[in-house]
Amino acid sequence: MTAPGLPMTVPAEGLPGRVRIHEVGARDGLQNEKTAVPTEVKAEFVRRLADAGLTTIEATSFVHPRWVPQLADAEQLFPQVAGLPVDLPVLVPNERGLDRALALGARRVAVFASATESFAKANLNRTVDEALAMFEPVVSRAKAEQVHVRGYLSMCFGDPWEGPVPVPQVVRVCRALLDMGCDELSLGDTIGVATPGHVTSLLTALNGEGVPTEALGVHFHDTYGQALANTLAALRHGVTTVDASAGGLGGCPYAKSATGNLATEDLVWMLQGLGIDTGVDLGRLVATSVWMAEQLGRPSPSRTVRALSHQEQ
């Protein structure tokens, strides 16, 4: 029995011809892994992701090491990958983080807001509006330096404390992030509870408030297996920026702490089958995730990685 190879490509009506994958494995993935990863391995990971054709690779986070010790080596890592011919956004939680990122020459940064009060309190120890006020000088200084700013927005669909999140509440925070100067938003389903109708509903409401679809990316988690169905709904709405994590990093399937990031490979499999260009070489990407899984000492939770690497055994 030979490998089934790639799926039949059948372009589907009403879908974009190209999707930009915002690869979050090296940041969102590794910051949720318990295993400490040496800086050299992280740098090699980013290099391999770039070699696999990913063009936007979130590299690390300039948060205080006390909060995210897994990424405490941001100063050492960033210079090792800065020369790669790809976009390398980094997370900055505040002005101190922005200073550190700018000092190293970062040209793309991201801030991390919350659509709900409960998560703003838990994650940032602030109200939603206090967090926005904290980001305002970060964004305005970045824009003054002509640095591209992404605004992550967590809990856009459901919140573990508050349940389903009302669409108008999400729209308000999106509007605030764009008004302060964010170039793009990433709508996060942080606990993975969203379903496709909810996705379409939020995107439609945002358009109704004057937010163009081009400014929107989607960030789905596979906690309940919904990430690709939700992605399909977003693509049908015209979204062309999709966040994913190589190998599903950050989402160990049997851990209670699973974040359940959508695996980049599962996304690429679907997009290739739909005739949507991503620039990614799936074989190289799978090989990269298999290699990274070896570094972490556990198998990848990505179904596509498991299926294709089993076939290679």
Added chain:
Amino acid sequence: MTAPGLPMTVPAEGLPGRVRIHEVGARDGLQNEKTAVPTEVKAEFVRRLADAGLTTIEATSFVHPRWVPQLADAEQLFPQVAGLPVDLPVLVPNERGLDRALALGARRVAVFASATESFAKANLNRTVDEALAMFEPVVSRAKAEQVHVRGYLSMCFGDPWEGPVPVPQVVRVCRALLDMGCDELSLGDTIGVATPGHVTSLLTALNGEGVPTEALGVHFHDTYGQALANTLAALRHGVTTVDASAGGLGGCPYAKSATGNLATEDLVWMLQGLGIDTGVDLGRLVATSVWMAEQLGRPSPSRTVRALSHQEQ
């Protein structure tokens, strides 16, 4: 942190109001599990599935025990569940199997055809047309007894030996199964490689050849994580019969033999969020799958089962 509960229900345009889930865990699931399951446990499993609101529960298979030893107890099992107020289809590979099923009072049977020559040869040791000839008297005798007949069709999208399967080849076998009297078809993506455009393409071609969507069910595998996205495409096309396996039975995520059945819980999560009625009580279904996983001695591969049962811990 409390459980996030059910997703926000947001009815999506162009989708059916109700979906019938054809539950295959007790047959397609258990026949692919290595663990031998006692007949009493199987009967209890079927009872619990019915109690969770599933109305079509494929109970077992009347194949020769040499082929599928896991289901060699069909004669003992069926009478134990036959009184349940649900439909209980059973698989019959040939006339001998039909005799056994009819003798026990089965009112719904299923035959299992292949869209590709390679799989017909591997699974049935026949050509596609020889297999159809074998099913012809099975279907005609069943219809003479006013027994409902489902025709499974494997390898409708990709085949491990032949690669992508041409749509006209699938349409031809579908037409033959309907012409011989099958009441409904189940279009199987046996190796899980399909993507949503391919699904829409096949369904459209079938309609073009006079096959009504009402006669079609879909049977997706999650081998590459595509099952729910493919289901969404089928729902948008008007399909209202979806096969799934409670707890994802039959698809151990780390086994090379993984069949990767779509987990019923992941399906129900999506359908509930889309405002589509299934009659299923998700909490009871998850509890059933957790119980069955204990019998099998391994965790369920369903993401929704894992997410909800973790929260209950």
